[in-house]
Amino acid sequence: MKISKWHGLGNDFILTELSKSSSFDIRGAVERLCDRHFGVGADGVVTIRHLSGNAFEMRIYNADGTEPEMCGNATRCVGLYIKRRMLARGDEFELRTKGGIVRPKVLENGTVRVDMGEPRLLRGEIPVAGNPAEQAREVKLRADGRDFTAFCVSMGNPHAVIFVPDIEAVELEKWGPVLECDPQFPKKINVEFVEVRSPGMVRMRVWERGCGITMACGTGSCATAVAGHLSGRTGSCVTVLLDGGELLVEHSAADNHVYMTGPAVEVFRGELVEKI
Numbered sequence: 535m536k537i538s539k540w541h542g543l544g545n546d547f548i549l550t551e552l553s554k555s556s557s558f559d560i561r562g563a564v565e566r567l568c569d570r571h572f573g574v575g576a577d578g579v580v581t582i583r584h585l586s587g588n589a590f591e592m593r594i595y596n597a598d599g600t601e602p603e604m605c606g607n608a609t610r611c612v613g614l615y616i617k618r619r620m621l622a623r624g625d626e627f628e629l630r631t632k633g634g635i636v637r638p639k640v641l642e643n644g645t646v647r648v649d650m651g652e653p654r655l656l657r658g659e660i661p662v663a664g665n666p667a668e669q670a671r672e673v674k675l676r677a678d679g680r681d682f683t684a685f686c687v688s689m690g691n692p693h694a695v696i697f698v699p700d701i702e703a704v705e706l707e708k709w710g711p712v713l714e715c716d717p718q719f720p721k722k723i724n725v726e727f728v729e730v731r732s733p734g735m736v737r738m739r740v741w742e743r744g745c746g747i748t749m750a751c752g753t754g755s756c757a758t759a760v761a762g763h764l765s766g767r768t769g770s771c772v773t774v775l776l777d778g779g780e781l782l783v784e785h786s787a788a789d790n791h792v793y794m795t796g797p798a799v800e801v802f803r804g805e806l807v808e809k810i
């Protein structure tokens with residue numbers, strides 16, 4: 535099996551391409567592949583399949599083997615993969631995912647801008663317990679004897695954005711796993727702690743569902759930008775400072791879509807020795 539290793543700001547993936555007719559199911563091997571001692575090592579596995587023209591199917595699996603709906607950093611990696619391998623014409627592609635359709639565009643400087651579509655704000659869409667037709671802007675949470683208020687947003691996958699005065703005081707490894715599994719989130723949730731530095735800049739750290747702490751989260755950055763914008767804490771365009779680097783995210787007033795721009799890096803290409 536041919537693979538390549540990619541990362542978006544240190545959020546790393548094993549990427550493999552499937553043929554149109556392949557019925558190969560990688561799920562059973564994901565945990566082993568992502569193991570940093572006994573496998574290749576990664577936060578997740580991504581498969582892509584060419585459908586037709588510029589349209590591709592993208593699927594993502596977390597390091598624990600679960601299958602989330604969407605992954606922002608992977609969409610940039612897949613965009614650049616398609617362009618480099620010349621799998622389709624031009625610079626703009628359509629990725630069909632379980633969380634909806636997104637459109638990466640490879641820019642002249644090699645970074646990738648992705649149209650991530652519209653954020654979903656209703657409890658029923660995210661999902662968050664409670665009235666499915668209401669928004670979840672002030673969800674009360676508790677972990678380790680502390681109270682938190684989260685602004686929940688789905689970018690195809692679910693996020694709880696928690697604004698804090700001081701990111702350095704956040705005990706991510708302690709609070710993250712508790713909040714991820716709060717019973718108000720029937721599909722669990724990704725947890726972002728965010729310190730607003732200015733209307734155009736935030737510092738964010740993430741606890742990802744199915745992975746734990748990662749160096750960056752693309753969908754989490756988009757959810758953060760939406761929560762910051764709609765709650766009046768930031769403008770519509772923010773630089774998100776992550777452990778692994780920076781993303782630029784715009785929540786457009788013109789079409790209500792979220793646009794994420796940042797790097798994608800191919801680290802190596804290889805072949806798995808073990809048959810999976």
Ligand SMILES: N[C@@H](CCC[C@H](N)C(=O)O)C(=O)O
Binds near residue numbers: 605745
């Ligand atoms: N790192 C990703 C998100 C990956 C999926 C997430 N762990 C989930 O379970 O929803 C990103 O860059 O968006």
